[in-house]
Amino acid sequence: MEVLGYKKINYSQLQDVLDKKRKEKDLHEIALAANIEVKSVGTIRNCFNKSEQTVSDEVFTKLFNELGIDGIVLWSNGERNYLIKK
Numbered sequence: 001m002e003v004l005g006y007k008k009i010n011y012s013q014l015q016d017v018l019d020k021k022r023k024e025k026d027l028h029e030i031a032l033a034a035n036i037e038v039k040s041v042g043t044i045r046n047c048f049n050k051s052e053q054t055v056s057d058e059v060f061t062k063l064f065n066e067l068g069i070d071g072i073v074l075w076s077n078g079e080r081n082y083l084i085k086k
Contacts, residue, residue: 001076006083014071014082015050021067022048036062053080 001008009017027035029044038044038059046054047063057073057080064071070085 001074001081003072003074003083005086006072007086009082009084011053011082012050014084015048017069017071017084018048018063018067021069025067027066032063032066035066038062 029041032044033041043055043059047060061073072083074081074083
């Protein structure tokens, strides 16, 4: 699957991007939770789960926006795909 202007990455690569952007922005978990309007800091911690996505696509993409990542979570043929702007 291809989406014009985006490249498909795997979950591990996405976690690398998330970690990098989080360090650049220097945002504490509490600030991230408040900014994306989730009730628990644990939800933010789950966003950075290295082995699998344990939060909803909605929360995940809100985190993308907060960190300045132009990314998409797209389902195709029952499989979750991660795409980021080239």
